[in-house]
Amino acid sequence: MRISTSKLAIGCSLLAVLATAPAAFAAKSVLEIAIPAELSGSGATVGVLWRDGVMMGIEDVNAKGGIRGHKLHGTAYDTQTNPAVSRAVIQKALDGKPFAVLGPVYSGSVIVDEALTQKAGITEIMGGEAGNLTAQGDPTLFRTSLGQAQTIPPLISYLKDTVHAKSVGASYVNDDFGKAGNVLFMADAKKAGLNVTTDISSEAGQVTFQPDLLKMQAAKTDAIFLYDHEEEVARFLKGFRQMGMKAAIVGGSTVADAQAIKLSQGAADGAISFAGIASSSPLPAIQNFVKRFEAKYKTHPDHNAIKGYMAVAMLQAGVDKEGKASAKGLAAALHGLTITPDKYPLIMTPMKVLANGDIDNGGYLIQVKGGKAVVLKYVGPK
Amino acid sequence: MSLFVQVLISGLAIGAIYALIATGFSLLSQGSQTVNFAQGDFVVVPAFVILAANSYGLPIWASFIVALVVAALVLGILFKRLMVDPILPHGAMQLSIATMALSIVLQNGMLNADGAQAFPFPGINGGMHFGTIFIDWQSVSILLAAVAAVVALNLFMGRTRIGRAIQASAQGPQVARLLGINVARMVTITFVLNAALVTLAALLVSPIYLVKFDNGIGIGLAAFSAAIIGGFNQVRGAVVGGLLLGVVQNFAATFGPTQYRDAVPMLLLIIFILFRPQGLLGRAEERRV
Numbered sequence: 001m002r003i004s005t006s007k008l009a010i011g012c013s014l015l016a017v018l019a020t021a022p023a024a025f026a027a028k029s030v031l032e033i034a035i036p037a038e039l040s041g042s043g044a045t046v047g048v049l050w051r052d053g054v055m056m057g058i059e060d061v062n063a064k065g066g067i068r069g070h071k072l073h074g075t076a077y078d079t080q081t082n083p084a085v086s087r088a089v090i091q092k093a094l095d096g097k098p099f100a101v102l103g104p105v106y107s108g109s110v111i112v113d114e115a116l117t118q119k120a121g122i123t124e125i126m127g128g129e130a131g132n133l134t135a136q137g138d139p140t141l142f143r144t145s146l147g148q149a150q151t152i153p154p155l156i157s158y159l160k161d162t163v164h165a166k167s168v169g170a171s172y173v174n175d176d177f178g179k180a181g182n183v184l185f186m187a188d189a190k191k192a193g194l195n196v197t198t199d200i201s202s203e204a205g206q207v208t209f210q211p212d213l214l215k216m217q218a219a220k221t222d223a224i225f226l227y228d229h230e231e232e233v234a235r236f237l238k239g240f241r242q243m244g245m246k247a248a249i250v251g252g253s254t255v256a257d258a259q260a261i262k263l264s265q266g267a268a269d270g271a272i273s274f275a276g277i278a279s280s281s282p283l284p285a286i287q288n289f290v291k292r293f294e295a296k297y298k299t300h301p302d303h304n305a306i307k308g309y310m311a312v313a314m315l316q317a318g319v320d321k322e323g324k325a326s327a328k329g330l331a332a333a334l335h336g337l338t339i340t341p342d343k344y345p346l347i348m349t350p351m352k353v354l355a356n357g358d359i360d361n362g363g364y365l366i367q368v369k370g371g372k373a374v375v376l377k378y379v380g381p382k
Numbered sequence: 383m384s385l386f387v388q389v390l391i392s393g394l395a396i397g398a399i400y401a402l403i404a405t406g407f408s409l410l411s412q413g414s415q416t417v418n419f420a421q422g423d424f425v426v427v428p429a430f431v432i433l434a435a436n437s438y439g440l441p442i443w444a445s446f447i448v449a450l451v452v453a454a455l456v457l458g459i460l461f462k463r464l465m466v467d468p469i470l471p472h473g474a475m476q477l478s479i480a481t482m483a484l485s486i487v488l489q490n491g492m493l494n495a496d497g498a499q500a501f502p503f504p505g506i507n508g509g510m511h512f513g514t515i516f517i518d519w520q521s522v523s524i525l526l527a528a529v530a531a532v533v534a535l536n537l538f539m540g541r542t543r544i545g546r547a548i549q550a551s552a553q554g555p556q557v558a559r560l561l562g563i564n565v566a567r568m569v570t571i572t573f574v575l576n577a578a579l580v581t582l583a584a585l586l587v588s589p590i591y592l593v594k595f596d597n598g599i600g601i602g603l604a605a606f607s608a609a610i611i612g613g614f615n616q617v618r619g620a621v622v623g624g625l626l627l628g629v630v631q632n633f634a635a636t637f638g639p640t641q642y643r644d645a646v647p648m649l650l651l652i653i654f655i656l657f658r659p660q661g662l663l664g665r666a667e668e669r670r671v
Binding site (some may be wrong): 174201207238242257 | 389
């Protein structure tokens with residue numbers, strides 16, 4: 001059989017293309033991002049926004065060519081706001097060998113699943129705020145917002161110096177997030193000389209707070225420290241207003257959260273919170289994000305959506321510091337990293353990743369006014 | 383004292399909602415041997431319909447009427463025709479299990495259609511001070527509306543020809559047929575009445591609970607417990623059971639350890655099942671094997 005020179009050349013070229021193709025595709029392999037989030041159950045209000053924030057971040061990064069040539073692909077997993085389910089879905093996600101895990105948001109879920117990601121050596125960038133999360137010594141676990149140890153002291157100062165409160169009633173959700181916040185609050189309140197008249201726990205998904213409010217009303221407290229999730233915050237505040245109570249309300253980031261404000265239908269007005277990030281921030285980058293998010297998802301983003309979006313920027317910065325997209329080296333690269341918006345626009349505000357996985361990006365003292373969260377004061381990173 | 387009165391009033395208000403839903407439980411049970419485990423979800427469906435109608439610019443009262451019509455058709459007539467009629471001949475147990483499946487289908491349907499997030503629902507703000515006691519209008523309106531509904535239902539059942547025919551059909555369908563009563567129609571009316579009760583409950587409970595696809599789980603459990611405590615085979619029992627449960631729940635949460643607030647009503651339920659299984663006002667039923 002005789003083969004012409006031209007046919008031979010075409011054949012060789014084809015073979016060469018086929019032979020080099022895997023290498024070419026490998027260089028641009030897709031990085032799988034697992035997104036466990038509270039997509040149903042009592043935490044769906046926050047989990048859905050977190051997922052959408054992450055997805056929007058992934059789209060923005062891919063639109064600019066990905067991370068060092070690697071496109072990202074996100075897969076969302078529903079934890080059902082149930083720590084046991086969260087652990088199961090993260091195990092399932094890890095079986096798929098993801099590049100990183102972004103989520104979940106609820107501290108109770110993070111606390112039970114961080115051991116899995118640590119064992120697998122996969123970086124977990126999550127939305128939990130409970131103080132004890134980063135105290136586990138897990139080198140692969142990172143926050144996207146301030147922890148309770150950073151957000152509660154400014155609230156105590158506000159209660160003491162601005163409200164001039166002598167007595168405070170505490171209401172907290174009986175889960176890892178609420179209990180850890182309550183422990184810190186009680187210790188700091190004692191140090192500040194505040195008299196805690198009532199210390200009431202509630203359940204996640206609790207639908208009526210009248211008994212709790214009646215106890216607080218009977219105790220005649222000057223202020224209420226509210227540490228609960230968004231839906232429950234809204235129910236609490238609606239009951240608070242319906243009962244004509246006048247105490248000052250301060251609380252975690254959820255108290256002035258967009259979802260809590262919307263659900264409380266005006267009852268959140270006057271409430272004060274301290275948060276590491278806020279959709280009410282006057283920063284142009286954050287306002288631009290809010291507009292784009294609203295246009296895309298037809299809902300107002302809260303701090304959880306922003307945290308999810310920023311988590312993608314943390315990935316970007318970590319891979320760049322590593323110099324290559326290696327899942328195993330990502331966590332080490334993130335520790336001690338300072339991420340600035342000029343290089344990583346998705347981060348929106350300068351962030352320092354601390355050695356224990358906490359972050360410092362400053363914080364906002366926020367008050368709800370006229371159904372909107374308004375920044376009273378910005379406290380820069382230390 | 384003022385704390386006691388306020389706890390009592392807010393407990394009665396939430397108990398009145400349980401009573402409405404439990405009354406529906408009892409009606410369906412008596413009218414067609416249907417123990418509807420989707421009853422809690424039946425409250426959530428009209429809540430979403432009211433919100434949807436309201437979002438199209440209808441005032442809340444008009445949205446409520448739209449929801450009443452939709453609930454009567456879907457949760458009343460269609461539920462009976464498509465589910466109860468075909469399954470009941472196979473046994474009441476089979477039907478109860480089918481309603482559990484219906485509950486899951488409804489929850490997932492609402493999850494897909496409306497998402498997992500909660501929605502705000504218009505309510506009544508403000509209240510009035512009576513000395514040191516503050517009574518909020520929301521609780522007052524819930525109590526008044528629920529009491530009015532239960533009184534109206536009792537009058538309808540006791541004083542009207544249709545009401546008495548429904549009772550006769552429930553107590554002895556064969557004898558009722560011999561007396562010329564259209565038993566099938568009376569059973570359908572019972573289902574429509576239940577749909578009206580859950581729609582009213584949706585209007586009353588949603589400002590407090592917010593509207594969310596899985597709200598029905600807790601509401602249904604509370605109402606089911608109320609029906610058992612009061613006596614499943616007595617409408618009056620369901621009313622008493624609902625009010626008692628609401629009050630006990632509120633007192634337990636206010637004066638008891640808060641960590642056990644959800645356990646106390648369940649404890650009450652267990653006590654009744656052990657020591658008075660027919661409930662407060664129910665009749666003990668004998669069954670020959």
